[in-house]
Amino acid sequence: VLAQQSRKFGAFVNHRDTEDNVEETPFEFTEENYEKIKEKLQNFPDNYKHSAVIPVLFIAQKQNNNFLTLSAMNKVAKILEMEPMQVYEVASFYTMFNRTKPGKYHIQFCGTTPCMIRGARDCMEAIKDYANIGMNETSEDGLFTLQEVECLGACVNAPMMQVNNEWFYEDLTPETTVALLEKWKNGEEPTPGPQNGRINCLGPMGRTSLETIPTELHDRDFAQIKADYDAAKAQAAAQKK
Numbered sequence: 001v002l003a004q005q006s007r008k009f010g011a012f013v014n015h016r017d018t019e020d021n022v023e024e025t026p027f028e029f030t031e032e033n034y035e036k037i038k039e040k041l042q043n044f045p046d047n048y049k050h051s052a053v054i055p056v057l058f059i060a061q062k063q064n065n066n067f068l069t070l071s072a073m074n075k076v077a078k079i080l081e082m083e084p085m086q087v088y089e090v091a092s093f094y095t096m097f098n099r100t101k102p103g104k105y106h107i108q109f110c111g112t113t114p115c116m117i118r119g120a121r122d123c124m125e126a127i128k129d130y131a132n133i134g135m136n137e138t139s140e141d142g143l144f145t146l147q148e149v150e151c152l153g154a155c156v157n158a159p160m161m162q163v164n165n166e167w168f169y170e171d172l173t174p175e176t177t178v179a180l181l182e183k184w185k186n187g188e189e190p191t192p193g194p195q196n197g198r199i200n201c202l203g204p205m206g207r208t209s210l211e212t213i214p215t216e217l218h219d220r221d222f223a224q225i226k227a228d229y230d231a232a233k234a235q236a237a238a239q240k241k
Helices: 031-041 046-063 070-079 084-093 113-117 120-131 174-185 222-240
Strands: 006-008 105-110 137-139 144-149 161-163 167-170
Touching: 031 046, 046 070, 046 084, 070 084, 105 120, 113 120, 120 144, 120 174
Parallel strands: 105 144
Antiparallel strands: 006 137, 105 161, 137 144, 161 167
16 A cells, blocks of 8 residues: 555646646647647638647647646647637636646546446545545555546446546456556556456357357448339329329
8 A cells, every 4th residue: 555645636727836837837749749730620620720629638638648737728729829718718627638737547437326336436445545545636656646537438337447538447346446556556557448357348148149240241222222212202103193
């Protein structure tokens, strides 16, 4: 167990300067991420660059170790030709943007009904005990931040958690949850997905339908279908005369 002090994780609605997050904190996109931004902008008309703000903020956050700084938001505003305040409004509204620095492993544990019924509370308590943190806190060694979130859409494999806005770890118990944390602490990367040996979302009886992948083509000739429909319609009209 990490018997150390913790620090709070969470953000005020208004920005608060910290040692690693002031307006002068350097931030510049990599060449690779500039290319990704160009790809995102191609999805929108030139006069609607603002529409790309969420995906571009995600690119900024991921580049900066899951941390969206003030200077990163200002860079996004400049690229998208927005007022900085417009970007701040988006980043402060959506909880997936981390305006406070999280730990290396930002654990977002689902606490809604299916996960709660399947033991999410016990798993979250196991994380708190192991890392010596409370909810919305970061361990002293900077490894773990725990946050309870709403449904992440993996109810069939409850309880589950998402790590760093990306990887799902499912079918958890307090024991397997702690095992994941121990692997991360030891520098290992555990396999995402179900942690009980389940294959994807298969039930205890395994695959009971769609047991083979069809090889025959099921595409329909819509032009021919329409021609047949028009012909039948014309024939029906002729019979009424």
